[in-house]
Amino acid sequence: MTLADVIAVILLAGVIxxxxxxxxxxxxxxxxxxxxxxxxxxxxRLVIEESIGPVWEANHVWLIFCLVVIWTxxxxxFASITLTLFVPLSLAAAGIVLRGSGFAFRxxxxxxxxxxxxxxxxxxxxxxxxxxLGAVAGGIASGRVPAGGTTGDLWDSWLNPTSLVxxxxxxxxxxxxxxxxxxxxxxxxxxxxxxxxFRRRAIAAAIGAGVIATSGIFLLRNDNRFLIDRLxxxxxxxxxxxxxxxxxxxxxxxxxxxxxxxxxxxxxxxxIVAAWGVAQYPYILAxxxxxxxxxxxxxxLWTVLIVFLVAVVVLVPSLGLLYVLDQRSLLDVE
Amino acid sequence: xxxxxxxxxxxxxxxxxxxxLVPLGVSWAAMTLIANYRAIKNNDADxxxxxxxxxxxxxxxxxxxxxxxxVLTFEFGLLWPQFMSQWGDAFGIxxxxxxxxxxxxxxxxxxxxxxxxxxxxxxxxxxxxxxAVAGIGGSFAVVAANSWMNQPAGFTLDAAGKIVDVxxxxxxxxxxxxxxxxxxxxxxxxxxxFMVASVYAFAMLRGRTERYYRLGFIIPFTVAAIxxxxxxxxxxxxxxxxFHDQPVKFAxxxxxxxxxxxxxxxxxxxxxxxxxxxxxxxxxxxASLLSGFxxxxxxxxxxxxxxxxxxxxxxVNTVHLAWDVMVGLATALLALVIWFAFVWWRxxxxxxxxxxxxxxxxxxxAAVIALEAGWVVTEVGxxxxxxxDYMRVEDGATTNSGVWITFLGVVVLYAAVVVTLIIVLRGxxxxxxxxxxxGDEDIDPHDTxxxxxxxxxxxxxxx
Numbered sequence: 124m125t126l127a128d129v130i131a132v133i134l135l136a137g138v139i140x141x142x143x144x145x146x147x148x149x150x151x152x153x154x155x156x157x158x159x160x161x162x163x164x165x166x167x168r169l170v171i172e173e174s175i176g177p178v179w180e181a182n183h184v185w186l187i188f189c190l191v192v193i194w195t196x197x198x199x200x201f202a203s204i205t206l207t208l209f210v211p212l213s214l215a216a217a218g219i220v221l222r223g224s225g226f227a228f229r230x231x232x233x234x235x236x237x238x239x240x241x242x243x244x245x246x247x248x249x250x251x252x253x254x255x256l257g258a259v260a261g262g263i264a265s266g267r268v269p270a271g272g273t274t275g276d277l278w279d280s281w282l283n284p285t286s287l288v289x290x291x292x293x294x295x296x297x298x299x300x301x302x303x304x305x306x307x308x309x310x311x312x313x314x315x316x317x318x319x320x321f322r323r324r325a326i327a328a329a330i331g332a333g334v335i336a337t338s339g340i341f342l343l344r345n346d347n348r349f350l351i352d353r354l355x356x357x358x359x360x361x362x363x364x365x366x367x368x369x370x371x372x373x374x375x376x377x378x379x380x381x382x383x384x385x386x387x388x389x390x391x392x393x394x395i396v397a398a399w400g401v402a403q404y405p406y407i408l409a410x411x412x413x414x415x416x417x418x419x420x421x422x423x424l425w426t427v428l429i430v431f432l433v434a435v436v437v438l439v440p441s442l443g444l445l446y447v448l449d450q451r452s453l454l455d456v457e
Numbered sequence: 458x459x460x461x462x463x464x465x466x467x468x469x470x471x472x473x474x475x476x477x478l479v480p481l482g483v484s485w486a487a488m489t490l491i492a493n494y495r496a497i498k499n500n501d502a503d504x505x506x507x508x509x510x511x512x513x514x515x516x517x518x519x520x521x522x523x524x525x526x527x528v529l530t531f532e533f534g535l536l537w538p539q540f541m542s543q544w545g546d547a548f549g550i551x552x553x554x555x556x557x558x559x560x561x562x563x564x565x566x567x568x569x570x571x572x573x574x575x576x577x578x579x580x581x582x583x584x585x586x587x588x589a590v591a592g593i594g595g596s597f598a599v600v601a602a603n604s605w606m607n608q609p610a611g612f613t614l615d616a617a618g619k620i621v622d623v624x625x626x627x628x629x630x631x632x633x634x635x636x637x638x639x640x641x642x643x644x645x646x647x648x649x650x651f652m653v654a655s656v657y658a659f660a661m662l663r664g665r666t667e668r669y670y671r672l673g674f675i676i677p678f679t680v681a682a683i684x685x686x687x688x689x690x691x692x693x694x695x696x697x698x699x700f701h702d703q704p705v706k707f708a709x710x711x712x713x714x715x716x717x718x719x720x721x722x723x724x725x726x727x728x729x730x731x732x733x734x735x736x737x738x739x740x741x742x743x744a745s746l747l748s749g750f751x752x753x754x755x756x757x758x759x760x761x762x763x764x765x766x767x768x769x770x771x772x773v774n775t776v777h778l779a780w781d782v783m784v785g786l787a788t789a790l791l792a793l794v795i796w797f798a799f800v801w802w803r804x805x806x807x808x809x810x811x812x813x814x815x816x817x818x819x820x821x822x823a824a825v826i827a828l829e830a831g832w833v834v835t836e837v838g839x840x841x842x843x844x845x846d847y848m849r850v851e852d853g854a855t856t857n858s859g860v861w862i863t864f865l866g867v868v869v870l871y872a873a874v875v876v877t878l879i880i881v882l883r884g885x886x887x888x889x890x891x892x893x894x895x896g897d898e899d900i901d902p903h904d905t906x907x908x909x910x911x912x913x914x915x916x917x918x919x920x
Contacts, residue, residue, distance in 0.1 A: 177567040180523050184560045190530050191556050194541050195549025202542030205534025209857045216531040217870055220524045224874050227520035228881050231513070233888070241877075272542035274856060419546035419623070426625040430553045434560065441564045441587075454571035 126425070127196070127418035131407065133431055134192045135400040139393045141185035143300060146293070146392065148179045150301025152222065152249020153294065154324065155242060161235050167305075168242070170317055172230065174308040177454045179226065181445060183219075196427055197417040200407045202272035208259050209274075211281045215255040218248035250294055257293025261286030264399060265347040266410035270417075284346040288339040295335050296392055299328035303372070303388040306381040311452060322376060325384070329373045333366075336395060349410050353402035361401050365394035461851045463860040464536040467867055469836070471528055474871050476832060477825055478522035483592035483642070484649030485515050486566070488677050490585045497578045503669040507676070509573060510889060511653070514882060516570045521878055523563070528867070536860065540843050540853030546620045547612045547628045548605060548844075554629070555598035562591035578907050593642055600641045604633035607835070608702055609844050632702050636695040637835075643688045644831065648824040650681025651790065655821030658814045671807060678817065681824070682794040689791060692784075693747070699838075700748040703845065704757035705767045706838035709776040711744045712737075715758035720744040724781060727774045732760075768840040779833035786827040790820060 151171045158164030158171075194201040205212060225244030232238055258281040262268055265285035269275045280286070302325035309317035344351050354362055372387030407414045418424060448454050489511040496505035533541055541548070568576075569585040576584065605611075611627025612620045657674035700707040708714075712723050714732040722744045726737015742752035749755075759767050768776065793816050800808040807813070839845055843853040 177571040180520065181560065181563040181567060183523065183527070184556065184563050187527060187530055187559065188556050190534070191549060191552045194533060194545040195553055196546075198542050198545025198549065201534055201545060202538035205531075205538045205541075206855060206857065209535060209855070209859070212531055212535055213863045213866075216528050216535070217866060219527050220870060220874060223520050223524035223527075224877070227517045228877060231517055231881055231885055272538060277857070277859075419549075420621060422623040422625055423546045423550060426550050426623075427553050430557060434557050437557065438560050438564070441561060445564050445568055448568060448572070448576075453575045454568065 125415065125418075126421060126428070127414050128405075130192065130196045130418070130424050130427060131400075131404075131414045133428070134189060134196070135397065137185055137189040137192060138400075139396045141182075141189060142293075142296070142396050143389050143392055144178070144182035145185055146253065146297040147300040147304050148175045148182050149249045149253045149294075150297035150299065150328075151175045151305065152246045153298045154301060154305065154321075156246030156250065161239060166314070166317060167320060170305060170309050170312065170314075170321075173312075174305060175226075176230065177449050178445065179223075181442065183223070186219075192427060196419050196424055197407050197414070198419065199270065199272050199417045200268075200412055203268050203270060203275070203408060203412070204259070204263065206273065207268045207275035207277070207280045208262050210277060211255040211258045211262075211286075215252050215259070218252040218255065221245070222248035222252060249297075253293040253297045254290035255281075257290035258282075258286035259289075260293075260399070261289030264289070264350050264403060264409050265343075266349055266408075268408045268411060270408060270412035285343050285350070288335065288343060292332065292335045292339060295328060295332040296395075299325065299332045300388055300392055302328050303376070303381065303385050306376075307385055310381060311450070318381070322379065322381065325381075326373065326376050329369065329376060329388075333369055333373075337366075350399075350402055354398060356402075358398040358401040361394050361398040365391050365398060368394060458858055458861050460856065460858055460860040461854045463864045464854045465850065467860065467864040468532060468536055470864070471525065471532060471867060471871070472832070472836075473829055474875065475522065475525040475529060476828060478518055478525060479596070480645040480647075480649035480652065480828065481515065481518045482522045482562075483596050483645035484589075484680065485511060485518070485653065486569075486585060486588040486592060487646070488650065488653060488680055489515065490582065490589060491676050491680075492672075493582050493585065497582060503672050504676075506669060507673050512570050512573070514885065515566075517878065517881065517885075519566055521874060525871075525874075526559075535857075535863070536855055537843070537853045538855050540848060543618070543848065543853075544609075544620070544844055547609075547623050548602060550623070550625050550628050551598045551602040551605065555595050555602075558591040558595035558598060562588055562595060565591070574907070576907070581907070592645070596642050596645060597638045598629075600638040601629050601631070601634045603835070604637040605631050606843065607637070607706075607839055607845050608632035608634075609847055633698070636691065636698045639691050640688070640695045640831075643684050643691055644828055647681050647684035647688050647790075648821075648828045650677040650679075650684060651824035652821035653677035654681060655818050658817030658820070662811070662814045662818055674817065675807070678797065681790075681820070682797055685787070685791050685794045688787065692787065697748055700756070703838070705759060705762055706776070706834075707748070708757055708759045708761070709768050709773040709838050710780040710834060711756065712773070712777050713744070713756050713758045715760045716755060717758060718745060718755045719752045720754075720756045722747070723777075724785075727777070728770055730770055766841070768837065772837050772840050776834055776838045779830040779837070783827045783830040783834065786823045786830070790823060790827070793817070793820060 151174065155164075155168055155171050158167045190201075193204070221244045225241045225246075225248065229238050229241035229245060232241065261283065262275075262280040262285070265283060267275055267280040267283065302321050305321040306318055306325055309321050340351060340354060368387045369391035372384045372391055375381075375384040375387060403409050405413050405415065407417050445454075489508050492504045492508035492511065495501050496508055565584055565587040569581065569588060572581045572584055605628055608631045610631040611624040611629075613622040615621045654674050654677040657670050657677075660670045661674065696707070696710070699710070711720060712726065712728050712734050713720055714728065714734075719742045721739035721741050723734055723737040723739045726734050726739075729735050745752045745754040745756060759773065767773075793813075796808060796813060800806065800813075841849050841851075843850045
């Protein structure tokens with residue numbers, strides 16, 4: 124394993140962490156959007172607000188982390204990605220602005236009309252952003268991003284079968300993760316009605332995500348031989364792991380053991396993203412650019428590795444503190 | 458359509474919006490902590506109320522700052538892919554470090570903002586300290602990256618111009634890092650201080666002169682008052698360093714067309730296409746004196762490099778105007794600070810003059826304009842280079858012709874966000890004011906910090 128491989132693994136870890144924690148926040152927006160009118164949706168929305176309020180900004184930093192690692196360590200890939208996937212990335216950036224400011228504004232206004240407006244901006248963009256990022260992943264994974272800091276097809280690169288499956292799967296996965304997390308949050312608030320509310324949604328989303336992921340493998344056989352062959356080849360153990368974790372998590376959800384279901388959901392989502400990475404190795408851009416070729420000089424890679432290790436030492440305890448305080452309800456909205 | 462001018466416009470616009478939120482992100486936490494410290498130490502209810510409210514407003518401005526910062530991250534690729542492709546190996550390093558600080562900031566800001574009610578007073582106070590530290594560290598790293606564009610260093614190129622080796626410390630601590638980073642960090646405290654203080658000066662002008670408002674003015678204004686004279690010294694040092702490191706930028710700032718000694722400091726005025734300075738008030742020999750401590754100091758003119766390697770005449774005039782605006786406003790702010798300091802020294806009280814409050818009320822806007830002008834000097838003064846002497850802006854830009862669409866989209870989106878932000882913040886202030894007038898502020902249990910543990914939590918503990 125070369126140094127560049129190590130950095131690629133760190134990048135993949137960043138993508139996984141963003142998919143899990145950022146994903147759960149996006150999913151919360153999905154449930155916010157589908158919670159119904161102001162009166163009916165008030166209670167679920169309150170849980171959603173309390174649950175993601177303190178953590179969404181920290182979770183969002185994983186995206187910045189991924190971008191910085193790509194542009195510093197694999198700058199050629201970064202240029203190709205941003206040139207080719209210009210449209211979905213621009214949409215995602217706009218969505219991120221709407222989402223963050225919409226959420227922050229909604230929390231501090233009182234009138235229903237404004238809460239609805241900002242809440243709408245927050246919730247709608249919570250669907251647009253994961254779709255776009257999923258489509259970006261699909262474009263990269265299906266070999267549609269050329270090497271050499273050049274522009275591929277501006278439209279086909281993200282409006283293709285793999286990207287569409289990627290985008291829809293991202294929305295479903297976010298909704299799934301979030302619903303499972305929200306079951307625990309509702310549980311903490313000792314609101315049985317809401318526990319049940321989110322549990323039903325978690326089950327539906329789990330089945331939805333599972334169906335999309337599984338059928339995706341068959342749907343994409345023709346579009347993306349490279350990835351599918353490898354997902355069913357080298358990455359098959361990881362794919363199976365994800366499926367087993369997903370199914371066990373679903374059983375636990377059905378039986379009402381939400382706390383454990385949460386860890387299994389994290390495992391299922393984490394391993395499906397990891398499977399993508401395993402399948403695509405040694406390419407940073409599937410079929411077009413290898414990790415080794417795109418890698419920056421060793422001194423840069425070492426610097427990023429050292430910063431990452433410092434980050435682990437500093438940030439893991441800090442994040443742990445944040446999550447523990449959050450889980451113990453020591454952090455409070457208003 | 459040619460994407461280059463649109464890409465430049467979009468980058469300039471998004472940076473100009475983001476930079477207004479930066480001082481708040483960097484220095485407001487420190488000011489809030491000062492209020493918080495006084496509140497706990499002296500059992501000061503006014504200071505406590507300030508700290509709490511500031512942190513609530515900070516939550517909103519930090520969120521908007523975080524997302525507008527994310528847009529900039531995207532734009533490095535969306536607008537400048539070739540720049541990143543060629544220089545990311547070196548230029549990216551400071552950003553990796555910045556990510557570390559930003560992460561720390563985001564974590565502790567959450568703990569601090571959401572910890573008011575249930576954490577104990579001193580642990581809660583300490584949870585805010587990393588925000589202030591990370592703000593300074595993060596500014597250092599980001600501005601170090603900008604410094605690198607002005608003074609690229611710490612890399613080895615092969616014959617094809619590709620980076621083959623990197624010296625990370627050489628990148629981070631390039632020639633421009635010491636003065637640029639210091640200048641911006643002090644600016645964050647200066648601008649943030651005046652911005653917050655001006656809100657309370659405005660309130661006092663409206664007749665709200667209770668201790669709460671005075672304190673709300675004095676804490677940030679004192680922070681700004683300390684930062685302002687420091688900034689004059691740092692700025693003077695920075696200008697002299699630019700004279701040595703980036704002579705063409707300096708020539709643009711001072712409107713020097715041809716190499717000359719005894720160069721005047723021209724206030725106002727513009728450079729004509731004939732190479733002559735028109736209008737303006739020249740102070741004889743001052744530019745030479747300030748740059749080399751002697752009027753015989755020779756300053757390189759714009760002519761010292763080929764026309765294609767220096768800013769255009771209109772860019773030169775933009776730089777010079779921005780330079781004058783920055784120095785002029787900073788000098789005016791310094792005068793205001795001296796007024797404040799003198800009266801405080803003699804009477805231990807705020808100046809009683811309405812004019813002091815009027816100037817105080819516009820000091821925030823003046824400071825923001827000075828900040829924007831400073832960045833115009835740095836960025837426009839570097840033209841036509843994106844990496845000084847190594848890469849031109851047009852060579853770093855995207856080839857996607859649709860940038861004009863994203864530019865228009867971003868303008869509409871940001872306009873909506875900024876207008877909403879202002880309305881929302883005003884709404885919060887009005888609500889607080891209404892609650893105060895109704896007199897229910899202090900008995901509202903929801904706003905009592907460090908209050909008795911709530912029913913819900915006791916229940917959680919039982920479970």
